[in-house]
Amino acid sequence: MSGTGDRTGKRLRIGIGGVHIECSTFTPHSTSYDDFTIRRGAELLNLFDFTRPGREDWAEEVEWVPLVHARAVPGGSVDPATYARLEDELTNRLRQAGPLDGLVLDLHGAMHVAGRQDIEADLAAAVRSAVGPDCFIASPTDLHGSVTAALVAQLDLITAHRLAPHEDEWLTRARAARLLVHCLRQGIRPSMAWVRVPVLLPGEKTSTQQQPARGIYGSLADIEALPGVLDAALWVGYAWADEPRSAAAVVLTGTDETVLRDQARRLAERYWQARDAFTFVGPTGTAQQAVTAAVESTRRPFVISDSGDNPTAGGGGDTADLLTLLLADDRIAERELSTIYAGILDPHAVTRCTQAGVGSTVDLMVGGWLEGPTGLPARLTGRVDLLVDDPDGGPTAVVTARTVSVVLTSRRRPFHHIADFTRLGLDPHQSDIVIVKIGYLEPELHNLALDWIIALTPGGVDQDLLRLGHHELARPLHPFDHDMPDPDLTPRIFPPRAAGERIGAAL
Structure with a gap:
């Protein structure tokens, strides 16, 4: 042939x-x-x-x-x-x-x-x-x-x-x-x-x-x-x-x-x-340390990389640990910090938003729905600001809880480009805090961020390899066997x- x-x-x-x-x-x-x-x-x-x-x-x-x-x-x-x-x-x-x-x-x-x-x-x-x-x-x-x-x-x-x-x-x-x-x-x-x-x-x-x-x-x-x-x-x-x-x-x-x-x-x-x-290519911290760093920073926009659930590395896109901390932090509302969280995969929550309609108040449990150890869902109570059929995310909703706008998608998708936000009516340039499920920042996000941090969150692409639980690797292998001899x-x-x-x- x-x-x-x-x-x-x-x-x-x-x-x-x-x-x-x-x-x-x-x-x-x-x-x-x-x-x-x-x-x-x-x-x-x-x-x-x-x-x-x-x-x-x-x-x-x-x-x-x-x-x-x-x-x-x-x-x-x-x-x-x-x-x-x-x-x-x-x-x-x-x-x-x-x-x-x-x-x-x-x-x-x-x-x-x-x-x-x-x-x-x-x-x-x-x-x-x-x-x-x-x-x-x-x-x-x-x-x-x-x-x-x-x-x-x-x-x-x-x-x-x-x-x-x-x-x-x-x-x-x-x-x-x-x-x-x-x-x-x-x-x-x-x-x-x-x-x-x-x-x-x-x-x-x-x-x-x-x-x-x-x-x-x-x-x-x-x-x-x-x-x-x-x-x-x-x-x-x-x-x-x-x-x-x-x-x-x-x-x-x-x-x-x-x-x-x-x-x-x-x-x-x-x-x-x-x-x-x-x-690491940037500063790192726990999810709580990342949220605190974003709240206390004077450099805006401040970008948080929710790295453990990055869909462009293989993450499921529905881990809500960092979102839970974000929504529970009263300092964000008290300081009127305009915040975007993009986003959470949850088609069930999007359906609930669609049924309620734009302008309605919804009380949702979002994320954590994929079968497996994806963590607990986050409680999201807020106003439905947008419903759209996004070409990448499918049916999509934006729900605003106080000053935090949360993007809910029906399909796994990344947010790498400014247009990913603006077509949902969100302006990251005018936001104080932007959180994305990513690892290192893609060029447009890197240019956006006046300050940033990698949140070392759990998930399917956890940056802490030693806590993931590999069993099939060919050993010895660095960093799992840190004191291994020099290889041939x-x-x-x-x-x-x-x-x-x-x-x-x-x-």
Whole structure:
């Protein structure tokens, strides 16, 4: 089912598809088919700039073949039937697509399916079986994925974001596609050097906005500029999946195995040696300390990150511990502090608000309704100020209790952008306190905040990894085994899948 040989000067056929989600195994949420946004045909191709004629010189004379692309907000484990449906459609479309020279397989790297381990490696193996050994598969991924030897073995190239927050997400996809085209045009089949680094840290400690992650990730461009190296990638791993694969990893791709082995080892050792230097990207405190800090601050808006239930890391979105403290703090009303809490997943509460109508007073118990240890609900008594069918959150209500406006949604969703608030009639710029379920602040929120704090709250993506209760991790692993000996960081070399022309330098 694949093209073969040197395709220099010929029109290439390259497929695009994938399944993209990160899943917390500690979140009492099951990701179903309806949670995914499914794209096919022109809608899929329109996700990418490089598929559009005239956008990129390197992408000319390429027939981009849309397959199926499924993406969901991070959440709990994917329902097995949902995964089987997505895998079947992707592999069937690959078999029906005709000969393909290459494939951009878009993955996250931290998907989980109940009863399965290392599901992306399983998906890549199914894809490889569908396209055959000669099709060049390049996979762009999230740096918060957990990349195993089993996954690398099915691919010809794998790379990852280099920024957290992921401002380079689409650049990463374009880089993977560009390298794929380059290798096909030049007849290159690269080698890869992979090494697992036994460190597992949350993203809020590995943001590239600060050291040491900033310097380590900043060095990747210099590494890939070396002769014989095409790409350098580093994953911090996904901390909220209780799986043996959860750990950091390094993969270097190129044509000189000696250079790849040496540089991969150096990069892995640098990350290992820095393991104790990683700290939270902002000030931290308990939920109560966060609320007190917000009330006492003179810098407005003050943003609180309700980090343990962050839906963009896999949180369920319905943990109400911090909201309970917020509503019980009389200082907020006494000082007339305009406050936004965005938000709480509770479709039942939204229905109650809809039945009552705008302007009505409601007395609700909100949050804590997902099956599992999501904590107790919060009592919310207030005025229904808005009812709207939000494109991301579904039926949504805004209920104001004294000076606190609480957003209630019917679907799990993040609040990352100012427009997420303003389309609900809320103005974060004019608010004293803004609380969002997030980890590190996305760029617009970072620019909004004149002061902020990460509340180390409980939830499915609790920043305190030691209290979550992992059982399946491959040990020893930092920070679970703080006094572990230095590991063997010798890379494993994956030779070229097929013979091809060698080059002496990277792009």
